[in-house]
Amino acid sequence: MAGTTFAKGGIHPEEHKELTEGLAIEVMPPPRQVVLPLSMHFGAIAQPIVKKKQEIQEGEVIAVVEKALGASIHSSVTGVVKAIEPRPHPTMVRCDAVIIDRDPAAPPRQYESEDWRKLSREQLLARVKEAGIVGLGGAGFPTHVKLSPPPNAKVDTLVLNGAECEPYLTTDHRLMLEYPEKIIEGAKILLKILGIKKCLIGIELNKTDAINIVNKTAGQSADKDDGEVHVQGMQVKYPQGSEKQLIYSLTKRSVPGGGLPFDVGVIVQNISTTLAVFEAATMKKPLYEKVATFSGRALNRQANLQVKVGTLLSDVVEYLGGTKDLVKIVSGGPMMGFAISSLDVPVTKTTSGVLFLNSSETDLGEYGPCIHCGWCMEACPMGLAPKEVGLYVEAGKGHLTEKFGIFDCFECGCCAYVCPAKRPLVQFARLAKIAIKKRG
């Protein structure tokens, strides 16, 4: 199988997936306390509906978004609300959070399974909304909104993103290996909600075991009433899992700048999200547990862990035996993840992994002047000119960079990755966007 790929650019970073790809998902014992930030999704910050000292059951709603775009938040443990106060947040620095002390005596909540085929698409969509599911690839866009495209959009294809093109991360890989039936069922639930018949699962060719098992499962459970689910192998190239690149790779359709996937008739969902949809639809289980890769060579033991949302990284690090020579902590993958400055940050719904990098894995050196090698322009999957944007920003003229198509830049980091002068080209791109918006 040759594998499909996107139109231009892209890079081949070292994968580092060997650290965790062979490790089965391990359930981490629940921590003494969880910190649940009120913003774990794209949209408005949720409003708490619980009070201090209130007793809370596992899976109970603790915060909601009433009118605006957003998603409900559920308690991940049974216990007592200790406080509602600002706490460190992986991307927002600080954010109000509900802190819950776990009752060590409380047994884990059990869920009963039922046949989703008996439910209508409205009932299924309501369950997705009630479960507080958001896009788990990183952006955290509320899934029930994404599954309700405007009526004029002619969606015909559901794309499941199994590319997992970020180095180190093996979460989706393990989920596909260990729960292929749930993912295929989840895909069929999504097809039913969308009222369409075609689903493509794109998986990079470095995960042939996942391709084989998902393909086999899809074949065995094929039922023409459910629609078709196809698995498609894709070349191992970053950023294969980026929405526009993925859609092009699988369908050869190009989402225009400023457009959304449904403009070309596609809805994209992440593998983890699909699993969460399955659990919500069949068991009414809310999203409060997350499988994430904890990797990086500074960690004494790497693992794919199923953790409670709200578990502090300090608890995870303790569970994994501590760190040595730790220089940088990254929430997410090394290409697009956020560096975090404190272990008091909790695992959120959108945490796909946390990397603990040592001094040999990450480079903290200075950057030099642009030598115009043009490697950034070859690497850019959107066909932009990162070096020019960088020079404009350095000269204080970031507001003039719109002509380079700066708003098409989704900050994949290919340009900065290849730059021999180690220039912070993603930072320059962000500064350029800010400069343009300021001049508005």
Place this chain on the structure above:
Amino acid sequence: MTYKPEWAVSVSPHIRKGTTTAQIMWTVSATLMPALILSIYNFGFRSLFITLVSVLSCVVVEAICQKVMGRPVSIKDGSAVLTGILLAFVIPPGVPYYLPIIGAVAAMFITKELMGGLGYNVWNPALVGRAFLQASFPVAITTAWIPPQQLAKGVWDVFLSPGSVDAISTATPLSVVKQFGMTALTQQFGGLDSIYWNFFIGFKPGCIGETSALLILLGGLFLLMRGIITWHIPVSTLVSAALVAWIFGGENWFSGNPLVHVLSGGLMLGAFYMATDYVTSPTLKSAQILFGFGVGGLTVLIRLKGGYPEGVCYAILLMNCLTPALDEWFKPRRFAPPKAAPVAAVK
């Protein structure tokens, strides 16, 4: 309140490819060493000493400029060393030792540091150095040739003399062609087959590092394999030079000898090492091909119709002037741009 994070924080990406600017510069410099060794064999240790003086002057001049201008001193990035080697490679081996020092001032101070340092110069510094010397010392730069295989022939004494080595002056193939025509070339350098062979290996009078097409080709192929340069500029330069030489180089049209032109003078060195300079050549491949065609065409045009026997230096400098325009005209093709162009793009 200042908040000091316990661990490093920075904007993504958090991993980088290994290649650095310094690695590129040192690699390019290293691939020039075979040509230098042949030059020592050909023209004696004077080649080595001129090169050392040139490299040292470039490094010192750049360091002084950076100190005075309050910039970080960037000797370690190897770009001054590379410029020093290239400057020595395009001047004759028999020039006085103070010439490369003056050339280094023109290259590093005027062309590079005054323009803003690495990445901001419009012209190739080594070639401006050479052009500056040609304008200031026209006699030395066009006559201080040494016949090849001196070291092999055991000629030792003249190579340390401080002035021009005019005692054993000879002429380069291109100046023979310029002054006396192709027939004189074959009389002086043997039959065409012997000319091709000797020019390809590098046994001919010429500038320190430009004589061996073979060694430059090998160095260039290594750089191609390592992805440091791409084929676009060298190939388009050589092809256009050959074409123009073939069309206009003979007594009648379409009767010139392209191979003699390609193997002569600094064309090989220019095509693989000078025209491919990242800073002074266009970034996009399509623009690079046009750039290369300009370099090759102008080179042979200057050789055939201009006042100088050799034209690579000026051809590249002229095309360097066009680089900003080429970068402006040739933009990468975007993947799925917005359907309605942003206002700024229309303006």
